[in-house]
Amino acid sequence: MMTEIRIVSRGGQGGVTGAKMLAYAGHLDGKFVQAIPKYGAERKGAPIYADVRISEAHVKTHAPVITENTHSWIVLEPSLIQTIPLKKLSPDTLIVINSQEFPDSLKTEEKLKIGKVDAVNIARECGLIKSGTEMVSTTMLGAWVKATSLVSLDSLKKAVKHQFGEGALTDANIRSVELAYSQFEFK
Amino acid sequence: MVQSLEKPQIKLMTGAEAVATAAKLSRPQVIAAYPITPQTKIVETLSGMVTRGEIDTEYINVESEHSAMGAVIGASLAGTRTFTATSSHGLLYMGELVWWAGMTRIPVVMPVVNRSLNPWNIWPDHQDAMAFRDAGWIQFYAKNNQEVLDLTICAFKIAEHHKIWMPVMVCLDGFILSHTSAQVEIPPQTKVDDFLPPFKPLAMLDPDDPFAHGSLTDSKGIWEQRMSLIDGFNNACILIPQILTEYTEKIGRLGNYMIEVTGDIKGAECAIIALGTMGEEAEQAIELLSEKNIKAVVFRPRVFRPFPKKELISLIRQVPRLLVIDRAVSFGNAGQLAIEIQAELYAHEVSVEFHQIIKGLGGMDVNYADIAAEVEKILKEE
Numbered sequence: 001m002m003t004e005i006r007i008v009s010r011g012g013q014g015g016v017t018g019a020k021m022l023a024y025a026g027h028l029d030g031k032f033v034q035a036i037p038k039y040g041a042e043r044k045g046a047p048i049y050a051d052v053r054i055s056e057a058h059v060k061t062h063a064p065v066i067t068e069n070t071h072s073w074i075v076l077e078p079s080l081i082q083t084i085p086l087k088k089l090s091p092d093t094l095i096v097i098n099s100q101e102f103p104d105s106l107k108t109e110e111k112l113k114i115g116k117v118d119a120v121n122i123a124r125e126c127g128l129i130k131s132g133t134e135m136v137s138t139t140m141l142g143a144w145v146k147a148t149s150l151v152s153l154d155s156l157k158k159a160v161k162h163q164f165g166e167g168a169l170t171d172a173n174i175r176s177v178e179l180a181y182s183q184f185e186f187k
Numbered sequence: 188m189v190q191s192l193e194k195p196q197i198k199l200m201t202g203a204e205a206v207a208t209a210a211k212l213s214r215p216q217v218i219a220a221y222p223i224t225p226q227t228k229i230v231e232t233l234s235g236m237v238t239r240g241e242i243d244t245e246y247i248n249v250e251s252e253h254s255a256m257g258a259v260i261g262a263s264l265a266g267t268r269t270f271t272a273t274s275s276h277g278l279l280y281m282g283e284l285v286w287w288a289g290m291t292r293i294p295v296v297m298p299v300v301n302r303s304l305n306p307w308n309i310w311p312d313h314q315d316a317m318a319f320r321d322a323g324w325i326q327f328y329a330k331n332n333q334e335v336l337d338l339t340i341c342a343f344k345i346a347e348h349h350k351i352w353m354p355v356m357v358c359l360d361g362f363i364l365s366h367t368s369a370q371v372e373i374p375p376q377t378k379v380d381d382f383l384p385p386f387k388p389l390a391m392l393d394p395d396d397p398f399a400h401g402s403l404t405d406s407k408g409i410w411e412q413r414m415s416l417i418d419g420f421n422n423a424c425i426l427i428p429q430i431l432t433e434y435t436e437k438i439g440r441l442g443n444y445m446i447e448v449t450g451d452i453k454g455a456e457c458a459i460i461a462l463g464t465m466g467e468e469a470e471q472a473i474e475l476l477s478e479k480n481i482k483a484v485v486f487r488p489r490v491f492r493p494f495p496k497k498e499l500i501s502l503i504r505q506v507p508r509l510l511v512i513d514r515a516v517s518f519g520n521a522g523q524l525a526i527e528i529q530a531e532l533y534a535h536e537v538s539v540e541f542h543q544i545i546k547g548l549g550g551m552d553v554n555y556a557d558i559a560a561e562v563e564k565i566l567k568e569e
Contacts, residue, residue: 020199023368027199035199035368060471062331062363062464063554 002055003150004065008083009076009137012044012130017163018074018137019050022144024159025151026054034059047083054150072096072148074140076119078103086112096144098136102187114187117143117180126176138173142180153181195439196373202364205332205371206272206298206357207232209339211242212379213296216267216386219247219258221277225309227300227365229272252277256284259295264400266391268343269295274361275302275315282319288354289323290412291401292419294346295354297324298339301463301514302361303549310550311361313462313515317523323416325355325423326492330447330467332369334489335359337441340379341434348430349389350422358491360464360514362550374438382437420493427490445495449473450484452505457483457562461512462491462524465547469512471555476562483562494527500535503528508540510562514547521545 005022009015016037023035034053051065067085072094075081081103084095091111097103098119106114123134138160145156157174164170200208206229210218218237220230237246245262249255252273259269273281278299288295303312316326325345329335335357342355359365392400404412424445432443449470452458459469466487473483486502488495503509513522520526525543532539542565547553 020368024199027370032370033199033368037362037366059369060467061555062360062367062468063552066554066556 002053002057002059003071004069005052005054005072005074005144006065006070007050007052007074007076007137007140008080009048009050010044010080011046011048012133013076014135014137015048015076016050018076018141019052021138021156021159021163022052022141022151023054024162025141025145025155026052028155028158029151031055031151032058034062036062036064038064047080072144074144076136076140081105094147096140096147096184098140106187109187115143115147115184116187117184119143119176119180122176122179122183125179126172128172128176139176139180142177143184145177146181146184147186153177195375197370198373199368200332200371201228201366201368202329202332202335202359203228203300203366204232205336206339206359207236208371208373209336210270210296211236212374212376213270213340213343213383214242214268214380214385215244215270215296215343217245217247217259217262217269219249219255219262219269219271221249221252221255221273225274225277225300225302227272227274227361229298229300229365252281253284256281256288256295260284260288260291260293263293263295264392266386266388268347268386269293270297271295272298272300274300275304275309276307278315278319279304285319285324286322287401290416292323292352292416293354294352296339296342296346296357297354298335298357298359300361300365301358308549309361311363311514312548312550313358313360313513313523314548316356316358317515317517319356320492320523323353324492325351325353325420325427325490326358327356327490328358328462328466329364329489330464330487332364332367332371333440335364336371336373337434337438338489340374340383340438341430341441344383344430344434345423345427347386348426349387351419351426352389353416353419353423358463363464372440378438382434424493424495424497427493444498445488445490446498446502447487447489448484448502449487451482452484452502455482455484455506456566457481457508457510458486458503458506459483459510459512459558459562460486460488460524460528462488462514465512465514465553465558468553468555469558472558472562475555475559479563481562481566488524491524496531499528500531500537503532503537503539506539508565509542510565511541511543512546512553512558512561513543514545514553516545516548
């Protein structure tokens with residue numbers, strides 16, 4: 001079985017780094033993984049995406065994920081919902097959004113599984129602010145792990161440590177993962 | 188973390204990091220590179236290794252790609268194992284000296300991160316390396332990050348074999364491999380050292396015993412050199428599988444084939460032929476096709492120069508139709524791989540239904556569903 005995940009973010013929010021951490025967590029769990037950044041538009045603030053594959057077998061495909069096949073979308077900012085081709089998604093595709101409230105555009109959505117966490121608030125609480133932008137990618141991964149259990153929380157924390165090394169930054173990110181894990185809610 | 192000297196490690200790394208790791212394990216004595224876009228993380232990673240003292244090499248930070256190749260040509264002639272890396276426009280800028288290295292038989296190893304050419308862009312396709320297919324270099328095309336690492340280590344042994352003695356390009360698709368993280372098994376240094384002993388110069392410049400290399404000569408000199416290069420490529424056809432066998436026995440995994448066959452050739456209705464990651468994408472495509480009861484097989488040449496004619500013809504004889512997918516074009520004709528296969532079909536009087544398509548130019552996505560759909564289209568047209 002192969003799980004395909006797309007992380008939708010704005011340049012500077014840590015989406016590409018998040019993809020690497022999620023893949024690394026899967027790697028630690030003994031899965032075959034891929035983290036594919038979409039480069040070219042990595043200007044601060046521009047909408048970008050990165051894909052992650054977590055599989056029981058060696059991954060042969062190298063292309064970006066096929067929309068219809070996605071298992072889940074991790075959305076780092078609520079306004080980016082409009083970039084997702086919702087109609088193309090298969091039933092029960094998971095969308096995890098960084099948002100205080102469930103966005104209006106998804107309130108009547110019946111086909112998909114929708115979940116949210118207030119990652120901005122958590123990032124502020126943990127002091128994860130860089131150049132005035134809340135860094136929400138680790139937070140969102142914590143929420144995704146709660147929603148799916150497809151990688152272990154322990155492996156995710158190790159992946160965060162692998163990314164940021166020993167120190168205060170890792171501690172803050174791990175705390176944000178834990179907070180998101182406990183605060184995540186389904187619609 | 189202390190690295191075990193005996194056990195292989197599995198790490199998550201990009202294709203660029205896999206190249207750098209392979210280069211480090213191969214102990215090049217001189218690395219010259221020009222670290223700016225379109226250069227990739229290959230030289231950034233290597234320069235970090237040099238700074239941290241993890242690799243004992245002379246690292247020359249040159250002012251252009253042209254100079255990078257110039258520096259490794261000189262260093263190689265001085266009797267050292269050499270390495271550089273480039274991509275797209277950097278390869279073009281290096282162009283004159285890429286031919287110099289090819290025509291004067293400099294055994295340098297150079298990964299090329301395959302990217303499209305002008306106007307300036309960074310997207311993947313094979314146009315850059317294909318522009319140098321006739322430059323007297325061996326060309327490998329890797330399908331995933333693991334093969335990138337394995338082939339890069341093999342490339343040194345192949346380049347430096349005294350009956351081959353020529354430069355080797357290891358091509359890896361830009362972004363699709365170079366920037367994508369996947370698992371790579373890293374062999375222990377002891378095993379790589381056993382496979383790849385220190386550099387043994389065939390000839391080297393020596394102030395105490397001077398001779399000229401690559402100086403102006405008469406037509407006969409050039410003619411003899413070209414004929415010797417043709418012989419070198421003929422030798423490479425025989426020796427590359429032997430060297431890949433040795434790597435597989437001593438280190439593992441790789442296999443000794445010039446063309447990888449995936450799927451059951453018996454009863455296959457169509458063979459898909461493609462280079463690099465499109466070859467592995469096609470492996471996924473045949474699984475999708477088999478769910479629809481369509482039998483297909485993948486032939487993936489991982490060596491493009493020398494062109495593996497003999498292996499290709501013996502495989503093609505076993506299937507009724509071919510779909511050749513190119514990620515580059517010879518404008519005014521067709522994809523380079525398709526053109527070359529057609530030439531072999533004619534030379535060997537092979538009767539097979541032949542189809543060709545161009546895909547993925549300028550970084551357009553090519554996924555397994557697209558490839559499977561192309562096969563279905565061919566079968567439906569009949």
